[in-house]
Amino acid sequence: SQQGEEDPQALSIQEGENATMNCSYKTSINNLQWYRQNSGRGLVHLILIRSNEREKHSGRLRVTLDTSKKSSSLLITASRAADTASYFCATAHPDTGRRALTFGSGTRLQVQP
């Protein structure tokens, strides 16, 4: 069953604006990861936040994690047309030895030039 649920399902903004996507999950995690998928391509890893971390930055990306609420957010600042893609959160769980991730259904981001 899916763990991560992204919100919103779709988001359309103008270039230069900030984009915020949210993710909720159901059970305890080792870490939470965000991936980007351009149309017709595979997923590309963006950032990983461990369960004992609350915030992480990477370039124009800012990720927060609230384990008490089982939620995370991804903020993309000063968005560009090239940021147009689908964004997925994925969770790694300690009760499985498989190292596999559980993905949400994604947020489709459209950045208008």
Added chain:
Amino acid sequence: DAGITQSPRYKITETGRQVTLMCHQTWSHSYMFWYRQDLGHGLRLIYYSAAADITDKGEVPDGYVVSRSKTENFPLTLESATRSQTSVYFCASSEVQGYNQPQHFGDGTRLSIL
């Protein structure tokens, strides 16, 4: 170039046929995974492998078979394809050390079963 390669990129076949999707990685990563991506479901794990000759089922394994005789290859076989297996299939790999590792994905195989 180093990376993870899937073949074919596109495949059309008929119900009842056997089809094999190939996955090859050049990093010598221990873990490899097969996911399928369908609208409204995100990615769902089909099978995974922790090392050569070690494989296990994921969330949706029925109708699929995997093998891993070499670390770098992880083929996925649909023994008798059904229309419900029409999907985009992604292979991924990750390093073995610790739980906090990203996964690296191929560009996928778009499979249509008529």
